Amino acid sequence: MGHASLRRANLATVLRHLRDEGSCSRSDIADATGLHRATVSSLMAELLDRGLVREVGIEYVGAVGRPRRAVALDGSHVGVLGTEINVDYAALYGTDLGGRVLVDRRVGMDAMGMGPDRAIKELGRVARNAIEELVRAGATPAGVGVAVPGLVDVVRGAVAFAPNLGWRDVALTVRLRAEIGHVRVPVMADNDANLAALAEYTGGIAAGTPDMVYLTGEVGVGGGIVVAGRLLRGADGFSGEVGHMPVDPTGSRCGCGRTGCWETKVGLAALVRSATPELAYGLGGAPSPDPEERVTQIARGLAEGDPRAHAAVAEVGRWLGLGGSILVNLFNPSVIVLGGYFAKLAERLIPPAQAELERLVIAGPAARCRFVASALGFGAASRGAASMVADQVINDPAAIGSAPIAATAPTLAGQ
């Protein structure tokens, strides 16, 4: 490791230590990290200068009240913006680095109908507004994250394929950065399920659970997988494609063209088809203009004791358990967090899913895994996008205010 990259790594080590341990003295940090005290002092000067750390004055520690000059993570002047683009909405979630929430909203937007050009232009417009709000609140944006329901090439910031948006090979981050324009911020993108999993891991119902799976429940079903406290990405960033596991060779045709994908058993279209066939999706599997309305209708059917709704939800629950058993056999997570429509119908879906899971997992009760409903609602992915940016800042604080945060994030010439 060269001297410059060593210094960057050491800056990150100090900042992570402050994030995890709270306020500390310089000598505490030297002891805990094994870095020389003079090195810690020099690193600290840079972090103070960048507004990432502040002096918190003299603290008295221990029985004898030994005084020390402590420092703490600050970050109130640094903003991060997470966004999500989905079939019929965009979501925005902005915070400062200390976690203060400054923007949190969802705007209706027919992203699928618009096509990528208009959708990116529109996302750029709402992101620009959110950035101005961050700036007005005193938090200069350090980056923008975008969650996308599809296969994202994280290194190039490109969407390889997003079937439900109808996108293929879209250079998302480069184009969004051009739309955002005059504000010089790096843009990074990732899959929506990955980012929702990150949000759950960071501050949701499964916070801090090192081995967990998050499932999106929409027309499509995606998975975000956390292994030993880290998001699983795979060789090309295309991990967690749970919706297209082949689970039934004699099953029905999936939107992707294959047969018997898990999505055809547990996706929203499958549920609507059997619970309320008179309202069902077209044979092509096109999503309804208002999927939430369908879920509300099914929930009403369940409340009113409609036997068809009960049977349909029980059947989806069983298939949820079967696919869940594959995830448990392979990953052995302690929790599977259910997002999207799964969370809305969790009370009725979880009992049959949990029973089927326990019947099918080979390690049986030894591999305890529970289905739980997400409490983050539709904001999970945009929150995760904000977390991704915050992690980047912590892991490379030297990049703030100079170059784009991620070495891999594309920049546009002439800006």
Place this chain on the structure above:
Amino acid sequence: MGHASLRRANLATVLRHLRDEGSCSRSDIADATGLHRATVSSLMAELLDRGLVREVGIEYVGAVGRPRRAVALDGSHVGVLGTEINVDYAALYGTDLGGRVLVDRRVGMDAMGMGPDRAIKELGRVARNAIEELVRAGATPAGVGVAVPGLVDVVRGAVAFAPNLGWRDVALTVRLRAEIGHVRVPVMADNDANLAALAEYTGGIAAGTPDMVYLTGEVGVGGGIVVAGRLLRGADGFSGEVGHMPVDPTGSRCGCGRTGCWETKVGLAALVRSATPELAYGLGGAPSPDPEERVTQIARGLAEGDPRAHAAVAEVGRWLGLGGSILVNLFNPSVIVLGGYFAKLAERLIPPAQAELERLVIAGPAARCRFVASALGFGAASRGAASMVADQVINDPAAIGSAPIAATAPTLAGQ
């Protein structure tokens, strides 16, 4: 982190640096790790004392030939022993810490017929002999690893369930340590597929591939999964149970009692049943006394153009591709390494498997993954067991010759 554990971590940092970079001077190490030079000198004195490092004299580096006193990883006095217990054999693989192979053999042993008590006694006997060979070669054993075809609780060193051995809740490491007796070595256990994956990752055909899957091909089919360069373990150590993924709701009954497990499509029993039904396993799925003989027979059938053998292998290949597509959709590995009988029939199995994989993976060609045959043969798991012990030594060199290596490895009172 306390001072003692910080020192242990720093010892490991220095040792890993020497393993990865080769010979270095003390000041190179200080520069590369950010540790103070006096700290590095003190750590080095301890590593020299423990025989893990040796002075390699003066080296001249750079254009001006600046001299430096260099040190290198030694480890020729430290031995590690890997073992595997399986249905009809035990395998032994012993090296010194520098990788010199001192023991490498397989002994026939009807472990399934013996039951756990006699099998552990017998494994203890052959391990004792191997340890004596290591000692005679000047390598004092630092630990013994055991690979087991089943669910292993790594922390307790216990086998929760090994269906093909007929074991349930066996306190393997405690009992094996008692059998090994007078030699004071810690014993650690893990699943055979995990350890074979570790061997492939360390020195097999997929060496250094950060995202890979290893499949055992026996009557049972297990998986060892490497994610971002680390073995995936899951919350309870029960990950990688690929053989029991439900892939066909209308399929046949598995040895585990469930229906349509992947093992019923690609396990050795399934192949034998359709390639040579006259020699097939009993309906109960009990393994043949000589499974290798069956594979040899099928290979002969393929060579002679027997259409039944060709059809059977093509069918297994297609199911291998289908299950492989689940692994690629979820993990996005670059390579799936085929072990056991899969490797022996690789030439005929891989083409249909690869075609089916490519048809079913949702990310398509973007997630490039190849099936490849393992070259380690039946020794893969015992090699991996030796690697596991070597990694433990590198990660906690302070434990050598004092306490058992793993803090979690059980010790017996009075020994």
